[in-house]
Amino acid sequence: MGGEYRGARANDPRGPVRWGAVDLTLFTLALFAGSVAAGMLGALTGLGGGVVIIPLLVLVMGVDLRYAIGASLVAVIATSAGAAATFRREGLTNLRIGILLEVATTVGAIAGAVVAAYVSRSVISTVFGLVLLWTAWTSFRPVKPGAIAETPDPLATRLRLDGVVATPDGPRPYRVRRVPAGFLVMFGAGVLSALVGIGSGIVKVLAMDRLMRVPFKVSTATSNFMIGVTAAASVGVYLHRGQIEPALAAPVALGALGGAFMGGRLLPRVNVAVLRRVFAVVVLLAAVQMIYRGAAGRV
């Protein structure tokens, strides 16, 4: 198998660094370090690592967008599972909401991964840039938790989606609403996740919190559960397409996992408001680059 490996080809350095002059060991270590930073930023800002990993791979490391999407999705599964296993937020997850909406996100993810083969990279890069713009916007204006609904919704009641959330004033029951609309948005979140290689956690949280009136804490925990399952659906398709390059997936996923873990530990000691603004500027610059490249057909 070692003979088939085409690692020793001339590189086309598109990033700011001439990676063609760097050997694979140094490249891998740089990628690992960058992914640790991305995972840490993702955990600290609560906006996920995927939005940083793709610009890191494409803009900084000069990696082809298709490789970047595959590696990013593997990292998304790792951070989602890592958060569930180590941060012990699982208890807040509303499993019924999660499973019901995963029907939509996984079908969307499979559809997105299949369709991605027929969509030009210019379009994917532009869509990703627009997602980044929106991410920058939300990090300047963080999501304010929506109000808890008190009146029951017939469909949510029949689906037994209502639950109880712990608040400073003790346990409080919540009512879920607008299930069909939420389901539809989740299908879109699945397509987006697979197409551009992100967890699309913000879309999921906003759909649950704003639209369905699921309490914010429950929304974020349930979203984390859904992100990994959604990405697993698309990674299956991408694996069979040969779009998961293991030599990239390993440093990116291990780095993002380690970074997310460290970020979780650092969270109580960091000024999140300042960090989110810095993050927003970085994301904004990346957005401009990705949209420019998409428009210029340089991806």
Add this chain to the structure above:
Amino acid sequence: MTDPTPAPRPAAHDRVNAALARVLTVSIMLAAAIALIGATMHLSRHGAERPAYATYAPAEEALRAPAAILAAAMAADGRAIIQLGVLVLVVTPVLRVAFALVGFALERDRLYVALSAVVLAVLALGLIGVLD
């Protein structure tokens, strides 16, 4: 008006959750360890080469389907071993859904057993590679 407080969660579900947390931890650590071994092996053999990821070339057949990946990993190919780690990682969220299904079955919640099964079927569809 009826009392809006839903019925408390059955204890069976909590036991399933505790087991799930342990399984997830083991699964993610296993995936990370396998990927780390594979990456070290790959770099020890190819670390001096130039990275060539600016131009896209799909991964070889041996790195795509689960059975082929396993065979190549057995032949001590570094990249195939990493890919085996990726497979273990992909299975982790599948396990979470499978555990949810068991939890719902213990609660005799037929609707959610069925919905969990649908999610598992969609995940299997992606993994067995009929779509690509």
